Amino acid sequence: MKIISPSTNSLVSWITNGTSWSGLFQCRDFIPPIFERYIKILLPTGIYRDFPIDRYPVNPTSVEDIKTRMQIGEEHFIPGEFGIISESRLDRIRSYEIAKVYDIPFDSKMDSNFLFNSLGFWPANLQSMPNLEKQYVNRIISLIGYSEEVFFYGDAKTGKYLPDSHESWHYSGKLTELFQVMDLTVSDYPAYIWPQGKEWLIVHIEDQDYFLIGCSDSMFKRIESDSEIELININDPQEKVANLF
Structure with a gap:
């Protein structure tokens, strides 16, 4: 695991340029509409x-x-x-x-x-159930089954800035190192996690109890196959997926 310093915002531009804020909390407000499938994974209650x-x-x-x-x-x-x-x-x-x-x-x-x-x-x-949630997230990581390098990102716009400096941050490492990254940064999930090839994207909105994921049909089927994971299939990128106010 390594920090990309200074944070290279160009690495995240495919997300920021690929989303357009509608103010309606639609899926496409958070995830570029370029994936085969979109899902919302609810964390345990x-x-x-x-x-x-x-x-x-x-x-x-x-x-x-x-x-x-x-x-x-x-x-x-x-x-x-x-x-x-x-x-x-x-x-x-x-x-x-x-x-x-x-x-x-x-x-x-x-x-x-x-x-x-x-x-x-x-x-x-x-x-919430913090201990079960950690096991649950590790289960999701196993289902994704990605062993190559991924990027972890947070910034002030997403509410995931470094607490001491309010700066954005950018780590690369294994998906299995997620909780180590959280310990080093904001003690919360990164705003964005994605692989170098951009085959999928995990989004976590500040203080929310779910992940939004854009992915391939095959990855969707792997996650859906596990009955322990509670997910909601998002049929259209224009669907409303968040309730922030």
């Missing part, structure tokens, strides 16, 4: 099934509501970290199951922002 969600006041309006929230929180949340449930108590729940519970559409717009915007609140019994 956990549910704490013993949480008394029916008794938990979402928007407390009285002293009693606040007391109830505090009491439930003391019983179920990690001490000193109100609102956080231990991952060991969580079961993975698929996003299509969440959509069914709350009667919202399960399509290319589905993600945690869409759920929050649809309900007006975040269900207190749902939470």
Whole structure:
């Protein structure tokens, strides 16, 4: 793994020049429309099934509501970290199951922002699963099965700038070195990951719980074949895929 310094923005120009911002959060706003297939991979969400969600006041309006929230929180949340449930108590729940519970559409717009915007609140019994997520991402890496050099990139425009300097950064290395790159940069997924031949592109939008991927039909089929990976097929680059506001 090596850093390309200074960051060579020309290496990423095929992405920036190949996308056109519509303001509609379409797939083509983030991925150039040059691939055979486009997919959205949803990262794991956990549910704490013993949480008394029916008794938990979402928007407390009285002293009693606040007391109830505090009491439930003391019983179920990690001490000193109100609102956080231990991952060991969580079961993975698929996003299509969440959509069914709350009667919202399960399509290319589905993600945690869409759920929050649809309900007006975040269900207190749902939470991310960082440990499972790392295993999940490594599973995706194995399915991609690419052993040659890839590029990792982040900059201020994508919210993935280096925290000390606000500069863009550009690493090259093996796809299996993803988490090492994250440790060295922004502790988040790179904005873009792609191979030298540009056969595929992985996009991660700042603070979102999914990847957008443009790829070949054969790569799509490899990923789709694994039932553990929850993905949404994007049929048209003009489909809306994000809910950032």
